[in-house]
Amino acid sequence: MKETKPTYKVTNEEEHAALLEKVGALMKKGSANVTREEQMHIRAMGEALMAYEEIIYPIPEPSSLEGILEQRMYEMRCENKDLAKTLGISQTDLEMIINGDQKPDVSLLKVIRDRLNIPADFILDHV
Secondary structure, X not given: XXXXXXXXXXXXXXXXXXXXXXXXXXXXXXHHHOOHHHHHHHHHHHHHHHHHHHHHOOOOOOOOHHHHHHHHHHHHOOOHHHHHHHHOOOHHHHHHHHOOOOOOOHHXXXXXXXXXXXXXXXXXXXX
């Protein structure tokens, strides 16, 4: 017998608060003490909460090269040293670029475009 995935939808703050409370109660049981069905409900409730929060609390797109580099580090779940290695530069150079103390040269901008998949027009508009 195939289990059907539970679905939830959040459309207002009251529903959001109530669903958060339900998830919290299930999470308090601890991962070892929840059933497979409860795990499915936790995941479905979490997805509904995230979908609502993305609509209500949008995160603006970065408006600078430094901001997009920080966003990519977050998306890649990496630190400065890892991104610097990906870009082929020193961690110090990357930190100086992110802090606005140094401007990247054209060759580095090409590497940023290619390795981080950042559109060239965004780079040109923000350098």
